Amino acid sequence: EPEVTQTPSHQVTQMGQEVILRCVPISNHLYFYWYRQILGQKVEFLVSFYNNEISEKSEIFDDQFSVERPDGSNFTLKIRSTKLEDSAMYFCASSQTGGQFFGPGTRLTVL
Amino acid sequence: KQEVTQIPAALSVPEGENLVLNCSFTDSAIYNLQWFRQDPGKGLTSLLLIQSSQREQTSGRLNASLDKSSGRSTLYIAASQPGDSATYLCAVQRASWGKLQFGAGTQVVVTP
Numbered sequence: 001e002p003e004v005t006q007t008p009s010h011q012v013t014q015m016g017q018e019v020i021l022r023c024v025p026i027s028n029h030l031y032f033y034w035y036r037q038i039l040g041q042k043v044e045f046l047v048s049f050y051n052n053e054i055s056e057k058s059e060i061f062d063d064q065f066s067v068e069r070p071d072g073s074n075f076t077l078k079i080r081s082t083k084l085e086d087s088a089m090y091f092c093a094s095s096q097t098g099g100q101f102f103g104p105g106t107r108l109t110v111l
Numbered sequence: 112k113q114e115v116t117q118i119p120a121a122l123s124v125p126e127g128e129n130l131v132l133n134c135s136f137t138d139s140a141i142y143n144l145q146w147f148r149q150d151p152g153k154g155l156t157s158l159l160l161i162q163s164s165q166r167e168q169t170s171g172r173l174n175a176s177l178d179k180s181s182g183r184s185t186l187y188i189a190a191s192q193p194g195d196s197a198t199y200l201c202a203v204q205r206a207s208w209g210k211l212q213f214g215a216g217t218q219v220v221v222t223p
Contacts, residue, residue: 031208033210033211035211041215042213042214042215042216043155043200043202043211043213044213045210045211045212048208048209048210050208055208056209056210058210089152091154091155093211095208098142098143098160098162098207098208099143099145099157099160100145100157100204100211101157102147102154102155102156102157103154104153104154105153105154107152
């Protein structure tokens with residue numbers, strides 16, 4: 001069964017560094033999303049992406065964040081100048097005809 | 112502003128009992144409601160998707176109902192097993208490919 005994959009599974013970085021989180025959505029899906037879950041909190045929407053552009057973003061998704069689909073398979077989330085409060089699980093999701101399918105997540109730890 | 116609430120926050124039942132998990136939302140103008148399962152430190156596994164025009168969906172031992180007018184959905188898990196122990200999340204979607212808005216989840220423990 002097709003699935004969304006994410007790499008790395010765990011990323012540790014120093015405050016102020018840049019990180020890139022990678023996702024491979026399900027191959028025939030057209031809509032892509034990033035969410036995050038801070039430990040003990042709700043899953044929060046960050047951004048949605050369709051047809052090579054952002055379709056919606058949350059207040060969290062400020063200039064520190066960017067997304068890109070560099071080729072036909074990958075979908076990336078870049079976080080510039082990471083802060084301690086960026087520590088969270090980051091989930092990628094994709095969708096085709098309704099219903100979103102999630103990857104296993106990347107645990108980001110900012111020290 | 113849409114608010115999604117799940118009650119109870121935690122639930123413990125003996126194996127074999129039926130589980131009833133509740134989800135409520137404040138804005139009835141939803142397109143989809145989706146139920147997920149999350150194991151500790153893991154991703155979200157989609158369980159059931161209910162479109163706004165539907166009243167319920169079933170998959171094996173799982174049945175989810177949707178009452179848009181009252182802003183409620185209920186997930187029933189029949190004959191619970193220890194392997195059902197996880198956190199169950201509901202999420203609503205306002206537009207067909209829009210963002211999901213999640214509840215905080217119900218943590219379920221099924222004891223042998």
